[in-house]
Amino acid sequence: MDQIREAILSGDRSIETYAGLAVPEAYRAATVHKDEVGIFEGMSTQEKDPRRSLHVEDVPVPELAPGEALVAVMASAINYNTVWTSIFEPVSTFGFLERYGRTSEFAERHDLPYHVVGSDLAGVVLRTGPGVTKWKPGTEVVAHCLSVELEDAEGHDDTMMDPQQRIWGFETNFGGLAELAVVKANQLMPKPAHLSWEEAASPGLVNSTAYRQLVSKNGAAMKLGDRVLVWGASGGLGSYATQMALAGGATPICVVSSPQKADICRSMGAELIIDRSAEDYRFWSEDGTEQNPNEWQRFGKRIRELTGGHDVDIVFEHPGRETFGASVYVARKGGTIVTCASTSGYMHEYDNRYLWMNLKRIVSSHFANYREAWEANDLVDRGIVHPTLSKTYRLEEVGQAALDVHRNAHQGKVGVLTLAPEAGLGVTDPEKRAGFESAINRFRDA
Numbered sequence: 001m002d003q004i005r006e007a008i009l010s011g012d013r014s015i016e017t018y019a020g021l022a023v024p025e026a027y028r029a030a031t032v033h034k035d036e037v038g039i040f041e042g043m044s045t046q047e048k049d050p051r052r053s054l055h056v057e058d059v060p061v062p063e064l065a066p067g068e069a070l071v072a073v074m075a076s077a078i079n080y081n082t083v084w085t086s087i088f089e090p091v092s093t094f095g096f097l098e099r100y101g102r103t104s105e106f107a108e109r110h111d112l113p114y115h116v117v118g119s120d121l122a123g124v125v126l127r128t129g130p131g132v133t134k135w136k137p138g139t140e141v142v143a144h145c146l147s148v149e150l151e152d153a154e155g156h157d158d159t160m161m162d163p164q165q166r167i168w169g170f171e172t173n174f175g176g177l178a179e180l181a182v183v184k185a186n187q188l189m190p191k192p193a194h195l196s197w198e199e200a201a202s203p204g205l206v207n208s209t210a211y212r213q214l215v216s217k218n219g220a221a222m223k224l225g226d227r228v229l230v231w232g233a234s235g236g237l238g239s240y241a242t243q244m245a246l247a248g249g250a251t252p253i254c255v256v257s258s259p260q261k262a263d264i265c266r267s268m269g270a271e272l273i274i275d276r277s278a279e280d281y282r283f284w285s286e287d288g289t290e291q292n293p294n295e296w297q298r299f300g301k302r303i304r305e306l307t308g309g310h311d312v313d314i315v316f317e318h319p320g321r322e323t324f325g326a327s328v329y330v331a332r333k334g335g336t337i338v339t340c341a342s343t344s345g346y347m348h349e350y351d352n353r354y355l356w357m358n359l360k361r362i363v364s365s366h367f368a369n370y371r372e373a374w375e376a377n378d379l380v381d382r383g384i385v386h387p388t389l390s391k392t393y394r395l396e397e398v399g400q401a402a403l404d405v406h407r408n409a410h411q412g413k414v415g416v417l418t419l420a421p422e423a424g425l426g427v428t429d430p431e432k433r434a435g436f437e438s439a440i441n442r443f444r445d446a
Contacts, residue, residue, distance in 0.1 A: 075420050231318060387412075
């Protein structure tokens, strides 16, 4: 791996140089093990510690299938799906790998006793499989995490509707928290030249998810002037929704859980902020069995105080069970609640009278298709949206990085260096960066 790292750090991107590099037999990767699926049995979700289940070890380099690329990964990032994988909730991901492995000869490679995790990367194409023509060895890339076979008609209008749609590094193997990764060529996108490796790796999954959920016609189709309630507005997903609302001429109402997170939202340019911890909203009874409509009303009143008497057009919803009843209540008549993830629980409860009698809509959203991911990446490349990277770990510290996300002890995204020896490397257009430097630093300082 040293020769590969040295070639990348040298700045040489010629096809000939990368064709001449030997691919090693093994590489370091963050994995979970199939024989450890039961190690957290009997524990509550919050007691489960990813440091026990995530291993950094050498694994064999898989054979490339047609349409795939082998990428030398300089940096990756932690997403909540890696937390789910590491604590084996809501199900073990080995079931995904087993089912995928039964579909074809090449898919069988994914059904292993270990799972290489991670759904983000920034790096350099090292090899391509048969049939790949657009991407060449030596090209700097980032990857989005939608893996599709595109053999079914349903996937050709919106690849998220493909019956064989999977999330790479979560429902497939050979993910991005590693020195090498295997992706389909139609996952690749150009790396923004003004960003470091870890900055470029961090937006992928969450930026694309926020784009589909909030901006795309497949989500809430946000328009100029909309008022958008953003839960977790300083976090990995919410911070991108907040930026898109501001850039798109909408008004975000940012919900956070601390003064520090409120400051992050202000640094992005948001003005309307609710610190739910300081204002002590209790949407559920202490035993978690009943919701409290009086608290929904108090929350809605607070929103109207901030907006000059207006309810919100869109609720950007991802906490799930804890907040969903309030989300349905506070959306305006005819408004939209757009939902993904459900990090606080999947079993949502709400009072249907507030939905049905007020003609509100619940819209589901899940990741993004290639076009949406490409457009979201283009926003980053143009400096309209900036990475919200708060801390960067080394690959050896991946368990702690995942624990931070699991315990919500992070701000924005958490990056992980893989082949990159230190943070701050990978900027190939310093002049372009200089134009965005103050914004980039503001987001990182926050």
